Amino acid sequence: MKVKDMIKENNALREQMTPFNRSYFEDMILTMRASRVEALRAEELLLDAAKLLLKEQKKGKNAKQVFGENPDDYFKEIIDSVPTRPARSKWNYYLMIPCAALTCLFGILAIGGLFLQWTNGSSGMFGQISLFTLFAVGAGSIILIELIMKWMTSLSESDAPKAKPFDIKSLGIYIGIAVVAVFIGLYLDRLFPVITLSPWVSLIVSLVGAIGLKFIFFKQA
Known part of the structure; x- marks a missing residue:
């Protein structure tokens, strides 16, 4: 799947989120897209996270219960593992x-x-x-x-x-x-x-x- 297609699917999934979950997840998007993670990999991770959040949302959980208090923390280890461009x-x-x-x-x-x-x-x-x-x-x-x-x-x-x-x-x-x-x-x-x-x-x-x-x-x- 191309990056553009994943962005479209991600946008569609966000429409299904509650206002709180959507706001929280959009902060995660900003953090990931501003990082050094390669664009295709970043969209794959965001798509997986969106699907996980919707799955847990159906069980009555909110984004903080799924990903933690801080939206920046969930992808922190992945982002930190990407080497800085020399x-x-x-x-x-x-x-x-x-x-x-x-x-x-x-x-x-x-x-x-x-x-x-x-x-x-x-x-x-x-x-x-x-x-x-x-x-x-x-x-x-x-x-x-x-x-x-x-x-x-x-x-x-x-x-x-x-x-x-x-x-x-x-x-x-x-x-x-x-x-x-x-x-x-x-x-x-x-x-x-x-x-x-x-x-x-x-x-x-x-x-x-x-x-x-x-x-x-x-x-x-």
């Missing part, structure tokens, strides 16, 4: 993202530059890049991936994102931040030196980056 692995993760983004950037510069060189005789805008752009792409890629991961995590308890009411104030704030970021970026871009490079150099850098990603970050894949 610090080196975290560093590899945060190094891999900008490396992949910059590899793609140089690939785009190479393809666009070679195409323009073939058609117009000059690589044009693809033949130069600002140091600020390199920094912005590297740092921005990490922020973007983190935001996407947080959004995906927020969907773990339901099958799809729930529609929220339109909030004009929040929209205005987001637009304002985006406009300010664009103007700051344009200003800073002028302060940093611009590097002129051949599309062939961009192609070599892109290929080296791709090889590095394969043999450094994906060597265990």
Whole structure:
């Protein structure tokens, strides 16, 4: 059974619980899904716990009588047994993202530059890049991936994102931040030196980056 299917079944079982048992069990869900336990294993354990609770509920027992006073205690031993991801692995993760983004950037510069060189005789805008752009792409890629991961995590308890009411104030704030970021970026871009490079150099850098990603970050894949 897939994780999504188990979440659906878990949600259906929770509907059969008393308000107290459901509230208690939802605390158990939050604890388990926020842990380092692999997603499939976590949902299997939660599903087994939900079935056990419903079985005991029919006998007149509540969640505290089944799992204990604290919702965090039932899975504590399992959660504690999962090793913490090594610090080196975290560093590899945060190094891999900008490396992949910059590899793609140089690939785009190479393809666009070679195409323009073939058609117009000059690589044009693809033949130069600002140091600020390199920094912005590297740092921005990490922020973007983190935001996407947080959004995906927020969907773990339901099958799809729930529609929220339109909030004009929040929209205005987001637009304002985006406009300010664009103007700051344009200003800073002028302060940093611009590097002129051949599309062939961009192609070599892109290929080296791709090889590095394969043999450094994906060597265990």
